[in-house]
Amino acid sequence: MASAPGVGIVADAVLQRHRLQSAAGKFGVEVSFSGDPERLLGYPGFPEACLWLVTLRDESDHSQLFDHLLENTEAPVLFGVDQAPAPGGIDYSRWERRLLGKLEQQLGQLEQLDSASDIEELADMDRSVEAPLELSSWITPAAADSPAREVWVLGASLGGPAAVKTFLDNLPAGLPVGFVYAQHIDSHFTQVLTRILGRHAHYQLKAAEEGTVICNGDVVLMPVEQEWSFTSDGKLTRTGRPWPGPYGPSIDQVLLNVAEHYQDHCHAVIFSGMGNDGAIAAPMINSHGSRIWVQESSSCGNSSMPESVAATGCAGFSGTPEQLAGELVRTIENHCLLRNRQQRDSA
Structure with a gap:
């Protein structure tokens, strides 16, 4: 206010x-x-x-x-x-x-959102990383056009674009993962966000389109205006109804819709933001095997949203955007190591 x-x-x-x-x-x-x-x-x-x-x-x-x-x-x-x-x-x-x-x-509306000028400033952010992450030899680089088996929801509001950009800029190319990005934002600024965010990253933003299958390396931005879900064969589709709740896209509803299709292959990172969006759905999908991570409070533009999710007890990891990127690479590497060991033992 x-x-x-x-x-x-x-x-x-x-x-x-x-x-x-x-x-x-x-x-x-x-x-x-x-x-x-x-x-x-x-x-x-x-x-x-x-x-x-x-x-x-x-x-x-x-x-x-x-x-x-x-x-x-x-x-x-x-x-x-x-x-x-x-x-x-x-x-x-x-x-x-x-x-x-x-x-x-x-x-009237209480949640503060990033402005167009806030987003434009991201273009001047230096992409240089002190210790750039590399793709482990244990991880087979994923083909960019291959459907993603693991999908991570990136949920954010005020301060989120800068945090998500840093997270993506720290990831190495070729990770076998796709992303769905749910960002509270003024609908007039979505094109600015798509143009600026990920301009220098290996993971480029793209707007959701009817019939899209999320592929490895995709970062699909959920539209503000109406709810999107998945068909039985994993294609994005408009529902024709507005997002439930006060703001779009509803991070809670995005989590539920992605998890409905991907089951325990849907995970989430909740970044900076006001309010408590995500705090209802995150513990629900976590109880079915999904990983829930949150941005650490002192690195947030506004820490209310990740703190609300963490308060439910479902967050398995908390860190800065750089640390969250590192944890994702380690998690995928450990998964690949375990899978290779299981294949070797069964041979």
Whole structure:
């Protein structure tokens, strides 16, 4: 939110106040007041707020609060905000998502996105890498036009383009893997992103097209405007409906759609971004064998999204974009070593 004052929070449970304040911060909303009803009633003057969130265990115990609010503020007041469940589970992520919906109904879009100028600046990023990764002799270079057996979803929002570019620039050519890139972005900037990101990388961005089969070396950018899924034979197809949730593409839905076709050969890296997109689907697909990795917080432009996914307990690795690239190469190498050993033992 661009201007003060922030939202006011009134709750008679300390944990509820803490969770409301934490969730508001995750969505980029400042909090101008947080306290129980007694603190607000005894507050000198009256705190400014653009919106009030009120949640009480028993509203009949605080009849004076309602009159006090209505007499002293013209800002909207949302009574009866749901009690937050314990953090770390899918229910908590869904509670956050419902809260976001209520906030945006009153305040408009909250998530900050990379601008065209932010993306254009990536063209000036130096591609030189201190210790360039090389393709291990154990990994047979994959033909670029061969269908990918392993697909990794790259999910990102604010700060994501720079992180994903660094990740891709650190990968050696020839890895037997394809990528699906789900980036929250203004739809007007997708062509800029496609042109700039990966210009110097071995892995070039391409827009999703009807009937595309993801091949090794592909980085397929999911469109913002509508949901895409896969046919039974693995071809990308439009669904004709908008992405569910507040922003497109929905990283949660991309994860579910890719995993539906690729099963445990679908994995994910969640990069920088606001909010908690991905935190609902990531633990679901992880329970079926998918790897979930996240960008390490201090290297993020905004760490809310990867931290939300990590809080679910499903993240098996956390690192900078460079470290994530290195871990991917090591993981593929170990898989190739194991497969070669199994083939040798069965011969």
